[in-house]
Amino acid sequence: MARRKRRLSQAALADRYELYQRAVQNPELEVALLEQFYREAFGARARPRTLREDFCGTAWLAATWSASHPRRRAWGVDLDPEPLEWGRVHNLPRLGPSVMRRVTLLQGDVRQVETPGADIVCALNFSFCALQRRSALLDYFRHARNQLAPRGLLVLDLLGGTATWDVAEDVREVDDSGIFYYWEQAEFDVLSHHMLAHIHFEFPDGSRLEQAFSYHWRLWTLPELRDLLHEAGFAEVRFYNEVFEEGEDEEYLSPTGRYQRVERMENQEAWVVYIVALNARGGE
Ligand SMILES: C[S@@+](CC[C@H](N)C(=O)[O-])C[C@H]1O[C@@H](n2cnc3c(N)ncnc32)[C@H](O)[C@@H]1O
Structure with a gap:
């Protein structure tokens, strides 16, 4: 079969x-x-x-x-x-x-x-x-x-800006494609201004590409x-x-x-x- x-x-x-x-x-x-x-x-x-x-x-x-x-x-x-x-x-x-x-x-x-x-x-x-x-x-x-x-x-x-010196997430569609771009500020330390940020993508079928890119x-x-x-x-x-x-x-x-x-x-x-x-x- x-x-x-x-x-x-x-x-x-x-x-x-x-x-x-x-x-x-x-x-x-x-x-x-x-x-x-x-x-x-x-x-x-x-x-x-x-x-x-x-x-x-x-x-x-x-x-x-x-x-x-x-x-x-x-x-x-x-x-x-x-x-x-x-x-x-x-x-x-x-x-x-x-x-x-x-x-x-x-x-x-x-x-x-x-x-x-x-x-x-x-x-x-x-x-x-x-x-x-x-x-x-x-x-x-x-x-x-x-x-x-x-x-x-x-x-x-x-x-x-105030929102960037914080933990936050921003999402927007990539040129009307049904694909969504996520910008995640996962950590922010006020003492060192160290930020850990990730880019994720979400697709029309519901699947996600987690941490496609990460930045220290x-x-x-x-x-x-x-x-x-x-x-x-x-x-x-x-x-x-x-x-x-x-x-x-x-x-x-x-x-x-x-x-x-x-x-x-x-x-x-x-x-x-x-x-x-x-x-x-x-x-x-
Ligand atoms: C956010 S990407 C930038 C991509 C592109 N410049 C843009 O405008 O979107 C950061 C790049 O910096 C590179 N990178 C990090 N530290 C570096 C270094 N000391 N020398 C050369 N490249 C470095 C990484 O390999 C990565 O490809």
């Missing part, structure tokens, strides 16, 4: 890197922001060509950067060979051979890997928070500065970052906050995906701020 095949759940069939990219990343928006930060630092006609994406994971941003202009090139650096290989197999080939030639992926610690002087070095999605000791982060900032062209930017982003982070504060960046030799540090607008529901302000430079900022429940550190003092 023929045995009935057991159908695998959607969670068992899922690719966690693909899900991560769909749920978390928007590289086109990030390329536009990097261009904006560079223009605002070095003049309306300044055009960045080279990007080093630190903590790059699958290097989707590095790939998108190189695809955005035929004279652009990028380096991606990550400790873990697995996401780098995933990026080589999935992200690079679909952009064609000319883009592939302009992206170099390197496995190693971001504090050690050397690359040619780049216009922009970035460490996004809060990934530098994996460096939890002050001396480790300072080493990283010094090394990142040494990987920049004389007129170059280090760009970071940071998550903060120190949630740094913006003034700590500014001080460390100056200590590492950066000439100027700028902060960019998201612009919110009145949406259809007048009670709530909606995020726009646009960022503007701020000198002061009121606390909110949750915010994401971009930190832009200039290697040389800016022109504007």
Whole structure:
């Protein structure tokens, strides 16, 4: 008698890197922001060509950067060979051979890997928070500065706000797919600002991919970052906050995906701020 095949759940069939990219990343928006930060630092006609994406994971941003202009090139650096290989197999080939030639992926610690002087070095999605000791982060900032062209930017982003300094869970649907993305802040220690966070996914068939990714982070504060960046030799540090607008529901302000430079900022429940550190003092 023929045995009935057991159908695998959607969670068992899922690719966690693909899900991560769909749920978390928007590289086109990030390329536009990097261009904006560079223009605002070095003049309306300044055009960045080279990007080093630190903590790059699958290097989707590095790939998108190189695809955005035929004279652009990028380096991606990550400790873990697995996401780098995933990026080589999935992200690079679909952009064609000319883009592939302009992206170099390197496995190693971001504090050690050397690359040619780049216009922009970035460490996004809060990934530098994996460096939890002050001396480790300072080493990283010094090394990142040494990987920049004389007129170059280090760009970071940071998550903060009252709701993030706590245990919490946030859930949202991934682009109308019926798949739900969970961001769980499982532990938060006020003394060290150590956070343990997990990403989980839930599928239309009810199955779940638990702890698809986990992070041990120190949630740094913006003034700590500014001080460390100056200590590492950066000439100027700028902060960019998201612009919110009145949406259809007048009670709530909606995020726009646009960022503007701020000198002061009121606390909110949750915010994401971009930190832009200039290697040389800016022109504007
Ligand atoms: C949150 S993922 C970031 C992915 C991608 N940058 C993004 O924007 O979504 C963090 C990555 O940092 C890498 N990582 C952690 N510590 C590192 C280090 N010291 N040097 C290089 N990569 C590191 C991990 O292997 C992981 O792939």
